[in-house]
Amino acid sequence: MERTAIHRRLTWQYASVVDVVAETARTKTIVLHPGDWDGHLAGQHVDVRLTAEDGYQAQRSYSIASAPEDEHLVLTVEKLNDGEVSPYLTDELRAGDQLELRGPIGGYFVWKESLGGPLLLVGGGSGVVPLRAMLRHRRASGSGVPARLLYSARTRDDLIYRQELGGFDAAITLTREQPEGWTGHSGRVGRKLLADVAWPPAERPLVYVCGPTGFVEAVADALLALGHDPARIRTERFGPT
Amino acid sequence: MTTPISRGFHGRRSDGDQAARVPPGNYLTRDFPVLSAGPTPHNPLESWTFDIRGEVAEPRTWTWEQFIALPSERVTVDIHCVTKWSKLDTSWIGVSLDTLLDGVSSSAGYILAFSDGGYSTNIPLDDVRDGKAWIVYEYEDKPLAPEHGGPARLLVPHLYFWKSAKWVRGIELRQEDAPGFWEGYGYHNYGDPWKEQRYTDD
Ligand SMILES: Cc1cc2nc3c(=O)[nH]c(=O)nc-3n(C[C@H](O)[C@H](O)[C@H](O)COP(=O)(O)OP(=O)(O)OC[C@H]3O[C@@H](n4cnc5c(N)ncnc54)[C@H](O)[C@@H]3O)c2cc1C
Numbered sequence: 001m002e003r004t005a006i007h008r009r010l011t012w013q014y015a016s017v018v019d020v021v022a023e024t025a026r027t028k029t030i031v032l033h034p035g036d037w038d039g040h041l042a043g044q045h046v047d048v049r050l051t052a053e054d055g056y057q058a059q060r061s062y063s064i065a066s067a068p069e070d071e072h073l074v075l076t077v078e079k080l081n082d083g084e085v086s087p088y089l090t091d092e093l094r095a096g097d098q099l100e101l102r103g104p105i106g107g108y109f110v111w112k113e114s115l116g117g118p119l120l121l122v123g124g125g126s127g128v129v130p131l132r133a134m135l136r137h138r139r140a141s142g143s144g145v146p147a148r149l150l151y152s153a154r155t156r157d158d159l160i161y162r163q164e165l166g167g168f169d170a171a172i173t174l175t176r177e178q179p180e181g182w183t184g185h186s187g188r189v190g191r192k193l194l195a196d197v198a199w200p201p202a203e204r205p206l207v208y209v210c211g212p213t214g215f216v217e218a219v220a221d222a223l224l225a226l227g228h229d230p231a232r233i234r235t236e237r238f239g240p241t
Numbered sequence: 242m243t244t245p246i247s248r249g250f251h252g253r254r255s256d257g258d259q260a261a262r263v264p265p266g267n268y269l270t271r272d273f274p275v276l277s278a279g280p281t282p283h284n285p286l287e288s289w290t291f292d293i294r295g296e297v298a299e300p301r302t303w304t305w306e307q308f309i310a311l312p313s314e315r316v317t318v319d320i321h322c323v324t325k326w327s328k329l330d331t332s333w334i335g336v337s338l339d340t341l342l343d344g345v346s347s348s349a350g351y352i353l354a355f356s357d358g359g360y361s362t363n364i365p366l367d368d369v370r371d372g373k374a375w376i377v378y379e380y381e382d383k384p385l386a387p388e389h390g391g392p393a394r395l396l397v398p399h400l401y402f403w404k405s406a407k408w409v410r411g412i413e414l415r416q417e418d419a420p421g422f423w424e425g426y427g428y429h430n431y432g433d434p435w436k437e438q439r440y441t442d443d
Pocket residue numbers: 045060061062063064076077078079080082083084085086087126129130236237238239240269270271272324
C-alpha cells in the first residue's frame with residue numbers, strides 16, 4: 001500500500017472566495033483562491049472553519065472538487081436544511097468573502113496515476129465530489145488508465161456537475177424518478193448494475209466508493225459479493241447517516 | 242493572525258452543561274456517523290480470535306466463546322471523532338484491557354491494535370491500562386453493528402475515535418512505537434481531542 005504522509009504542519013489560512021456557483025437547487029460550488037497552497041492529491045479534503053462575531057467557531061470537512069492541475073481550489077457543498085455549516089456555505093457565502101481553511105488532508109482516499117487501474121468510481125449524491133477531482137486529474141495529467149464513474153442521484157435535477165459528466169465515461173442511475181426521455185439507469189446501485197457497469201473482479205479494478213453511509217455500505221457489500229478484492233476497494237462516507 | 246469573522250455566521254451553540262464536554266473544534270451529534278477506509282468485513286464468529294502478541298513472554302488467544310465468557314463491564318463514555326463530531330453518554334459492554342493484560346509481563350511501551358481489513362492503530366501501553374480501554378461487543382445493549390466495528394472493537398474514549406479500532410482482532414505489544422494506518426497518512430500520532438491533536442504536528 002502506498003503512503004503519502006503529510007509531513008508539513010497544517011496551518012489555518014484564509015482563502016478568498018472567487019465565485020459561488022449554483023450546481024443544483026441544493027448544492028453550490030465554491031471557487032477559492034488560497035493565499036498559500038502547495039497543491040493536493042485528487043481525493044483529499046480540507047477543513048473549513050467559520051467564526052461568529054462573538055468568537056464561536058464551527059468546523060467541517062469538505063472534499064476538494066478540483067484537480068491538482070486546476071487554477072482554483074474548488075469545493076462543492078450540499079445544503080442540509082437544519083445543518084449548522086452547510087446552509088451558511090451555500091446560502092450566505094459570496095464572492096469577495098474570506099473563508100478559513102486548512103489542508104490538504106487525507107492520503108488514502110486519493111488517486112494518482114502510479115496507483116493504476118482500471119479505475120471504478122462509485123458516487124452517491126455529494127459523494128461524487130472527490131471522484132470528480134480524480135476524473136479531472138486523470139484527464140489533465142493525460143493518464144491512459146481506463147476510468148469509469150457510476151453515479152447515483154435521486155432525480156435528474158439533483159445531478160451535480162451534470163454538463164461536465166458528459167465528457168467522462170459516466171453511467172448514471174436515478175433512484176427517485178425516471179423522467180421522460182431518460183436513457184440512463186434507474187434504481188439503486190446493487191449487484192446487477194455493478195456487474196453491468198464495472199470491470200469483472202478478474203481485471204482487478206481499483207474502486208473508490210463515496211457517499212452516504214447506507215450507500216457506501218450497500219455498494220461495498222455488493223462489490224464483495226461479486227468477488228472484488230476488499231483490498232482494492234477504498235471508501236469514504238459522508239452526508240447524513 | 243487575527244481570526245476572521247465569517248460575515249453572517251451565527252452558529253448553533255450546544256447547551257452550557259454539554260458544551261463543556263465537547264472538545265474544541267468538535268460539535269455534538271445525535272447520529273452515529275460511520276467512517277472507515279474500506280468495506281465492512283463480515284467474517285464468521287467461529288473463526289474470530291483475539292490475540293495478544295509481540296513483546297510478551299506468552300502470547301494469548303481467545304476464541305469468541307472464550308472472549309464473551311470473560312468478566313465484562315458496562316462503560317458509559319463520551320466519544321470524539323477527528324471528523325468533528327462528538328457523542329455523549331454512549332453505552333457499551335465489553336472486556337477491560339486490564340482483564341486481558343492481567344498477568345502479562347512485558348517491557349513494551351506501546352501497542353499496535355490490528356483488525357480485519359488490514360486496519361491498525363498505535364497507542365502507548367499506559368493509555369490502555371488502568372480502566373482506560375476496553376474491547377467492546379455491545380452498543381446500547383445490542384450486539385455491535387458491523388459498520389460500527391462489530392463483532393468487536395477497541396474503545397479508548399480519551400483519544401480521537403480512530404484509535405478505537407473497529408473489527409479488532411488483537412494487540413501487538415511493542416518496544417518501539419510505529420504508526421498505524423491513519424497515523425501513516427498524516428493523522429496525529431497520539432490524538433488527544435482536548436489538545437486538538439488531529440494531524441501530524443498539531
Ligand atoms: C472527509 C469528508 C469529506 C466531506 N466532503 C463533503 C463534500 O465534498 N460536500 C459536502 O456537502 N459535504 C461533505 N462532507 C460532509 C460535511 O463535512 C458536513 O458534515 C456537512 O456539510 C453537514 O454539515 P452541517 O454543519 O451543515 O450539518 P450538521 O449541523 O453537522 O448537521 C448534520 C445532521 O445532523 C443533524 N443534527 C446535528 N446536530 C443536531 C442537533 N443538535 N439537533 C438535531 N439535529 C442535529 C442535522 O439535522 C443534520 O441533518 C464531508 C465530510 C467528511 C468527513
